[in-house]
Amino acid sequence: MTTDPHRDPQLPAVLDGFDLTDQARFSSGFPHEVFAQLRRDAHVLFHPPGHSADGVGFWVLSKHADVRAAAEEPALSSSGGGGRPHGGTHLDDARPELPGVMINMMDDPRHRDFKDALSPGLGPQALAALEAKLRAYTAELVAGLVARGTCDFAADSAAIGTHAIALLLGIPPQDRPVLAEWTEVLMGFDDREAGQPTERSRALHMDLFRYGSRLLAEKRAAPSDDLTSVLARVELAGAPDGGPLTDRERQTTFCLMALAGTESTRNAIAAGVLALIQHPDQWRALRADRSLLPGAVEEILRWSSPTPYNRRTATRDLRIRDAEICAGDKVTLWWSSANRDEDVFAAPFTFDIRRGPNPHLAFGAGTHGCFGAQLGRLELRVVLEALLDQVQSLELTGPLVWAPSNKHTVLLRMPTALTPAARPA
Numbered sequence: 001m002t003t004d005p006h007r008d009p010q011l012p013a014v015l016d017g018f019d020l021t022d023q024a025r026f027s028s029g030f031p032h033e034v035f036a037q038l039r040r041d042a043h044v045l046f047h048p049p050g051h052s053a054d055g056v057g058f059w060v061l062s063k064h065a066d067v068r069a070a071a072e073e074p075a076l077s078s079s080g081g082g083g084r085p086h087g088g089t090h091l092d093d094a095r096p097e098l099p100g101v102m103i104n105m106m107d108d109p110r111h112r113d114f115k116d117a118l119s120p121g122l123g124p125q126a127l128a129a130l131e132a133k134l135r136a137y138t139a140e141l142v143a144g145l146v147a148r149g150t151c152d153f154a155a156d157s158a159a160i161g162t163h164a165i166a167l168l169l170g171i172p173p174q175d176r177p178v179l180a181e182w183t184e185v186l187m188g189f190d191d192r193e194a195g196q197p198t199e200r201s202r203a204l205h206m207d208l209f210r211y212g213s214r215l216l217a218e219k220r221a222a223p224s225d226d227l228t229s230v231l232a233r234v235e236l237a238g239a240p241d242g243g244p245l246t247d248r249e250r251q252t253t254f255c256l257m258a259l260a261g262t263e264s265t266r267n268a269i270a271a272g273v274l275a276l277i278q279h280p281d282q283w284r285a286l287r288a289d290r291s292l293l294p295g296a297v298e299e300i301l302r303w304s305s306p307t308p309y310n311r312r313t314a315t316r317d318l319r320i321r322d323a324e325i326c327a328g329d330k331v332t333l334w335w336s337s338a339n340r341d342e343d344v345f346a347a348p349f350t351f352d353i354r355r356g357p358n359p360h361l362a363f364g365a366g367t368h369g370c371f372g373a374q375l376g377r378l379e380l381r382v383v384l385e386a387l388l389d390q391v392q393s394l395e396l397t398g399p400l401v402w403a404p405s406n407k408h409t410v411l412l413r414m415p416t417a418l419t420p421a422a423r424p425a
Contacts, residue, residue, distance in 0.1 A: 082327030121227030161265030170226025271304030
């Protein structure tokens with residue numbers, strides 16, 4: 001008898017041998033069938049340590065109602081607590097210098113105050129100024145892909161997110177090529193098949209950190225109309241819960257915005273276009289009626305769920321359904337599963353751009369709802385409009401390659417042919 005190397009006898013039977021800590025198990029995309037089983041039979045599951053670096057198990061929430069409630073529960077911390085020395089948003093504890101310092105690993109009220117203080121840099125006025133520039137850039141990029149006829153859409157469209165975040169952060173034009181290189185490596189798009197950070201990616205992370213520190217100093221001395229200038233100069237009024245913002249908080253938040261702003265957009269754009277390729281009736285409907293575009297953006301977000309989960313730490317004992325969560329326990333909120341919950345979405349495995357209502361959790365929920373949600377929607381809309389203007393149809397020309405990652409749903413390669421739209425007479 002042969003033994004399945006993925007099957008761990010300690011795993012609960014409901015997982016049928018699927019270890020959620022094994023990155024290799026995600027190399028075919030997100031395992032929706034596994035979570036469909038959890039939603040049926042194990043709404044709150046304790047998962048053994050598996051491949052976790054710290055050797056500690058964790059709770060898995062798969063239902064929309066539970067995930068949303070947990071995201072809004074103050075006792076579940078993004079920073080840490082409950083006797084656990086470190087926390088963070090990944091299965092394994094973050095480096096000790098990050099929880100409570102990086103904005104996505106802070107708790108309220110400091111997190112809320114910091115986020116509110118940064119909001120002008122991503123407000124309607126800032127996005128309106130960005131849109132015209134991004135629209136022109138995206139139209140030119142798509143025109144180049146159409147002229148070539150074939151491309152790796154996942155890789156070639158990544159430049160759109162990088163360009164948008166560079167504009168938003170006020171990265172000087174001469175620095176944008178190196179930013180693109182850094183984000184490509186640091187988000188793992190050129191060596192991600194290893195499933196782990198590489199020596200090169202660690203070195204470049206320090207390069208990005210040092211670059212951000214220099215740019216913040218420059219923007220503090222001579223601010224301009226961009227998000228880095230806001231970050232460089234913002235203060236928290238009173239700040240009773242930890243004092244003034246530190247340089248470290250500003251620097252780590254710059255790195256987070258540079259990387260997360262690229263990662264999520266790249267993944268949503270690639271997965272969204274893939275969904276339209278695989279559901280050509282939806283593409284044809286969108287081409288026939290552009291009033292469906294807002295719904296298409298929301299359905300793409302639900303369908304793609306670029307960030308499958310976030311982790312929290314229980315700061316005290318609490319109960320979720322019949323599960324007794326202890327202080328210090330790790331709790332994972334699986335957004336991708338919530339977005340296919342049969343109790344919330346009719347025909348959840350049907351891609352439907354007319355779906356409504358569509359209460360997806362692709363941007364999270366609660367106080368840690370994605371800071372860049374409106375930016376993500378804008379980028380998706382701009383890309384779809386450029387494709388609708390210039391492309392008649394799209395088709396895959398080869399196999400898809402997914403990254404082996406449980407934290408990000410990433411298409412590494414997506415060979416695509418684009419048939420140009422007929423020009424108006």
